[in-house]
Amino acid sequence: xxxxxxxxxxxxxxxxxxxxxxxxxxxxxxxxxxxxxxxxxxxxxxxxxxxxxxxxxxxxxxxxxxxxxxxxxxxxxxxxxxxxxxxxxxxxxxxxxxxxxxxxxxxxxxxxxxxxxxxxxxxxxxxxxxxxxxxxxxxxxxxxxxxxxxxxxxxxxxxxxxxxxxxxxxxxxxxxxxxxxxxxxxxxxxxxxxxxxxxxxxxxxxxxxxxxxxxxxxxxxxxxxxxxxxxxxxxxxxxxxxxxxxxxxxxxxxxxxxxxxxxxxxxxxxxxxxxxxxxxxxxxxxxxxxxxxxxxxxxxxxxxxxxxxxxxxxxxxxxxxxxxxxxxxxxxxxxxxxxxxxxxxxxxxxxxxxxxxxxxxxxxxxxxxxxxxxxxxxxxxxxxxxxxxxxxxxxxxxxxxxxxxxxxxxxxxxxxxxxxxxxxxx
Amino acid sequence: xxxxxxxxxxxxxxxxxxxxxxxxxxxxxxxxxxxxxxxxxxxxxxxxxxxxxxxxxxxxxxxxxxx
Numbered sequence: 001x002x003x004x005x006x007x008x009x010x011x012x013x014x015x016x017x018x019x020x021x022x023x024x025x026x027x028x029x030x031x032x033x034x035x036x037x038x039x040x041x042x043x044x045x046x047x048x049x050x051x052x053x054x055x056x057x058x059x060x061x062x063x064x065x066x067x068x069x070x071x072x073x074x075x076x077x078x079x080x081x082x083x084x085x086x087x088x089x090x091x092x093x094x095x096x097x098x099x100x101x102x103x104x105x106x107x108x109x110x111x112x113x114x115x116x117x118x119x120x121x122x123x124x125x126x127x128x129x130x131x132x133x134x135x136x137x138x139x140x141x142x143x144x145x146x147x148x149x150x151x152x153x154x155x156x157x158x159x160x161x162x163x164x165x166x167x168x169x170x171x172x173x174x175x176x177x178x179x180x181x182x183x184x185x186x187x188x189x190x191x192x193x194x195x196x197x198x199x200x201x202x203x204x205x206x207x208x209x210x211x212x213x214x215x216x217x218x219x220x221x222x223x224x225x226x227x228x229x230x231x232x233x234x235x236x237x238x239x240x241x242x243x244x245x246x247x248x249x250x251x252x253x254x255x256x257x258x259x260x261x262x263x264x265x266x267x268x269x270x271x272x273x274x275x276x277x278x279x280x281x282x283x284x285x286x287x288x289x290x291x292x293x294x295x296x297x298x299x300x301x302x303x304x305x306x307x308x309x310x311x312x313x314x315x316x317x318x319x320x321x322x323x324x325x326x327x328x329x330x331x332x333x334x335x336x337x338x339x340x341x342x343x344x345x346x347x348x349x350x351x352x353x354x355x356x357x358x359x360x361x362x363x364x365x366x367x368x369x370x371x372x373x374x375x376x377x378x379x380x381x382x383x384x385x386x387x388x389x390x391x392x393x394x395x396x397x398x399x400x401x402x403x404x405x406x407x408x409x410x411x412x413x414x415x416x417x418x419x420x421x422x423x424x425x426x
Numbered sequence: 427x428x429x430x431x432x433x434x435x436x437x438x439x440x441x442x443x444x445x446x447x448x449x450x451x452x453x454x455x456x457x458x459x460x461x462x463x464x465x466x467x468x469x470x471x472x473x474x475x476x477x478x479x480x481x482x483x484x485x486x487x488x489x490x491x492x493x
Contacts, residue, residue, distance in 0.1 A: 062486055110436055121440040123456070366482050373486040374437075380484065381441075 007034040012050060012339075013042050013076075015189055018315065018413045027052050027344035036330040039339075041079055044204060048076040048318070048337035049330070054348040056327055057340045057368060060319060064374035067319035067338055068105045074318060074414045076337040098254035100262035102375065108246070109374060112255075115244045116237060117378060119167070125381035128163075132385055135162040136393045143425060148404065151421040155394070156275035157268070159386050164267025164379075168260065169236025170225070177221065182268045184214025185261070190411040192419060215261070222260040226253070237263065269415055270313045271383045274369075275390050276407070276418035277311030278304075283403040285358045292360055293395050303360040304387045309367035310358055312343040313416050317371060342368050343416065398425045427492070428467030431476050434487040435460040441484045448475035461487075 010026045017023045030037050030052045041047035051057050060067045071077070101112045118124065139158040143149065161175045170178065180196065187193040188211035191201035197210045225238055233239040241256045251259070282289040282303075292299045316339050325332040332338060345368045347355040352362070370377035377383070394401065402424045410417030431451065433444075438460035444452040445461065450472050452461050468476055480488045 058481075114436070117439055122442060123440060364482075370484065372484060376439075376484045376486075 007037060010037075010039075012039050012341075012413065013045055015411055015413050018416075019409050019411055023315075023413075024343065024347065027341060027347065031344060031348060036328045038330075039076075041076070044079055046076040046079050046337055048339045049332055051338060051340045052344040052348075053328075054345040054351040054368065057342070057345045058372060059327060060338055060340055061371060061373040061375070063325075064109070065106050066321065066323050066325060068322055069109075069317075069319060069375060070099065070103050070105050071320040072318055072337075073103055074316075076318065076339065097252045098258055100255070100258035101378070102262050102266070106374065111246045112251075112259075113378065115246070116240065116259075119237070120378050120381055122381045125385050129385060129389065131166070132159075132163060132389050133393065135159060135166070136389050138162075140393055140397050143398075147426055148422065148424045151279060151403075151423040152272065152276050152418055153420070155390070156279070156418075156421075157272045159275070159390055160268050160271040163382055163386060164264055167237055167267075168263060169229075169234050169238055170264075174221075178264055178268065181214045181218045181221070182265045184210050185218065185265055186269045186415050187410050187412060187417065187419075188214070190417075190419070218261055218264070219257050222257050223253075225260075226256060266377075267379055267382070269417070270377075270379070271386050273313040273415065273417050274308055274311050274383060274387050276421055277313065277416065278307035278387060278391065279401075279421065279423070280403060280407050280418070281307060281310050281358050288358055288360050292391075293399060296392055296395060299360050300388055300392060302362065302365070303391070304384055305365045305367065306358060306360045306362050307387060308369040308384075309346045309352075309362070309365055311416060312346050312367075312369050314342060314369070314371075315413055315416050316341050317375070340371075342371070401425050429473070430466045430491040431463055431468050431480075432489060432491050433461045433463060434485075434489075437485045437487040439485055439487075443482050443484060444479040444488055447479040447482055448472065451476055452479065 007029060010030060012026070017026060030050060035053045036056060037050040037052065039048050039050050051060055101109055104112060136159055139155060139162070143154050157179060158175075161179060165171075165174055165178060183193045184197045188207045194201035194206045194210045197213045198206055200206050222238075226242065229236075229239045229242055233242070238256075238260060241251060241259055244251060282292070292303050319338045319340070321332045321334055321336050321338060323334055346352070349355055351366075370380040370383070403421060404424050405422035407418045408420035410419050433452075440454060440458070440460070442454050442461070445454050451463060451465060451468060453464050454461050465472070476488075480490075
């Protein structure tokens with residue numbers, strides 16, 4: 001029996017918690033002892049409310065006009081030391097002209113989302129299944145007869161890259177660059193990706209510089225693509241966004257850039273980890289894996305949902321309160337950050353029976369891996385389909401694939417990432 | 427009072443969870459642009475189904491009209 005932490009010892013600013021599975025234990029204690037928990041600020045970062053119960057995350061998600069996204073959706077934001085700068089920041093217009101839908105509030109959010117969402121419905125995704133299967137087979141063809149390798153670099157990162165780059169009309173040659181730049185954008189706190197962008201690693205300023213360089217290079221790349229599509233429109237998302245209007249106005253260049261950035265980052269950094277994390281949890285649960293492989297058509301849909309619940313590829317989304325709000329006896333004030341912890345909701349004992357059991361037949365399995373409500377993951381249909389097709393094809397080609405090393409995890413409290421995973425394919 | 431249910435056509439993205447939860451109330455045909463309500467007002471016996479559909483709709487696009 002491991003000694004339990006008291007809730008006041010739990011500090012979710014500590015990114016190292018997320019390098020191992022320790023964060024699940026912290027969430028378990030918070031759910032029981034302090035389900036709506038004030039996590040004090042640090043010298044550099046704001047404090048925030050942690051939401052760890054399924055029901056409370058539903059409540060916050062159902063009020064996107066009170067709990068807004070336009071003041072940042074990851075982490076709690078940097079603490080502004082200078083009071084004048086803090087006041088200016090508070091008064092700043094909220095992301096006008098440079099925002100994507102993920103940091104946009106009602107009523108504009110849904111209008112922007114509707115420009116593209118027809119391409120992401122389950123129906124649209126189903127029509128692309130043959131293409132997704134072909135992409136998957138090509139990826140596995142490249143692995144070929146190799147006995148062992150890095151599952152993340154060779155398999156799990158490739159399919160999401162192929163699918164999102166395909167939707168955006170980006171050529172095969174762009175995959176490696178997109179992989180590198182989205183890693184820099186979302187993995188800026190990780191020493192490996194800091195080194196790749198800046199040649200240094202370790203402290204907070206390097207993380208900021210890593211993200212800045214990644215975003216700058218991404219913007220440069222997409223400016224060139226936009227110039228090309230203006231001259232030669234194609235049947236792709238970038239051409240669509242260039243033509244689109246909201247309330248009679250074209251999108252600004254900043255909005256289109258932000259949209260492209262969002263699509264390529266969100267398309268890449270999430271499904272990859274559902275596949276990698278799915279591989280790990282199947283490997284660690286040989287009975288469930290054997291059941292799945294005994295009758296894949298029967299079990300695959302349930303297995304995909306359970307892999308999503310289990311991995312919760314996104315650790316959190318942040319909101320900022322705009323009104324006073326009472327929840328579970330706690331008072332949230334305007335301007336305070338609220339962080340919704342999805343892995344915690346997805347192991348909530350009040351919702352999931354035996355939540356720490358990996359059960360591919362779990363019914364119902366209404367996990368919140370994609371969030372819920374106004375900002376429900378636009379790409380959920382593609383994510384589900386990619387995970388499903390990947391494991392169907394993977395187990396057909398490499399039925400004895402085996403994880404041979406510990407997952408090399410991303411240093412992040414935002415993305416539940418696996419950077420490298422050694423496997424024997426045969 | 428018999429209750430009516432409605433689907434927000436602006437936000438529905440055709441996930442079909444409502445049809446799974448409440449097959450006697452909602453339908454989604456291949457050419458529908460949003461989920462369709464088959465019976466309004468909803469018979470008492472189907473309230474529980476509708477409550478589950480409201481709870482699990484990914485986009486939270488379903489609500490009781492009087493709510």
